[in-house]
Amino acid sequence: MLSTSFITSALLSSLSYVAAAPALVELSARQSITALTAAQISAFKPFTNFASTAYCQPSTTINWSCGANCAANPDFIPTASGGDGSSVQFWYVGFSPSQASVIVGHQGTDTSQITADATDADAFLESLDSTLFPGVSSSVEAHSGFANEQAKTATTILAAVQSTIAAHKATKVTIVGHSLGAAIALLDGVYLPLHISGVSFQVIGYGMPRVGNQAFANYVDAHLALTHINNKEDIVPIVPGKFLGYHHPSGEVHIMDNNQWVSCPGQDNSSNECSTGDVPNIFEGDTSDHDGPYDGVTMGC
Secondary structure (H helix, E strand, O other), X not given: OOOHHHHHHHHHHHHHHHHHOOOOOOXXXXXXXXXXXXXXXXXXXXXXXXXXXXXXXXXXXXXXXXXXXXXXXXXXXXXXXXXXXXXXXXXXXXXXXXXXXXXXXXXXOOOOOHHHHHHHOOOOEEXXXXXXXXXXXXXXXXXXXXXXXXXXXXXHHHHXXXXXXXXXXXXXXXXXEEOHHHHHHHHHHHHHHHOOOOOEEEEEEEOOOOOEOHHHHHHHHHHOEEEEEEEOOOOHHHOOOHHHOOEOOOOEEEEOOOXXXXXXXXXXXXXXXXXXXXXXXXXXXXXXXXXXXXXXXXXXX
């Protein structure tokens, strides 16, 4: 869900990005782009619903009574939830027996909450907080607004994940989100493994903006299993602009206009089958693609 301030910021960023677009096709675009099978697409569906559920009120996610969103993952066992959808994005934590994973869900940008909207326009790179991210090089930088949002709930979510792992003897943690929620999820995916050992982590994000610089993208590639799924001509995955120093990590899956899902290797793959190449600037994008549908799931509660 997009805000006016975010679209304005995207417009300004993309104007410069058009002028700075490289003439040469990057090596990653020449690597093999492969179509996902029906089974592979279907495997994402539970996580897509988990991401959509993050838009639901915490009072309903804590007892898993949020209607169709919750019913899509009926065996989920919630353990914690929070946020007000304005100064703090909604979030929830729990365990999915069918996925054998702890799930952490983060709400995306809700246009009815102007405070949350303003976060998206705060596009400045800064080093990660050394207390939250001990041992990570100061050269690894992230969008200050996204980092500030993640910091608001970091320690609370860490405690909830630790207790959920212990209660269910879990060995895997999956962090999901859409839009701003995907950005927060990615930062959680960097943060949580620094404080929890003995389990694997993966992040599945939808309509994720660029979160950090080249060093951040490289760090994610080296330390985290990430899939970021982009829908058709959604403009959010191409902002903030690369000219500002932002870069996507690897792991993109792009839903093309014919609804075929393809895996795009490398960072910011410039093939026209992938988001960066398909949507070279926001004038060629479509904001209505941001909320989906992602295999039939439209984000929201």
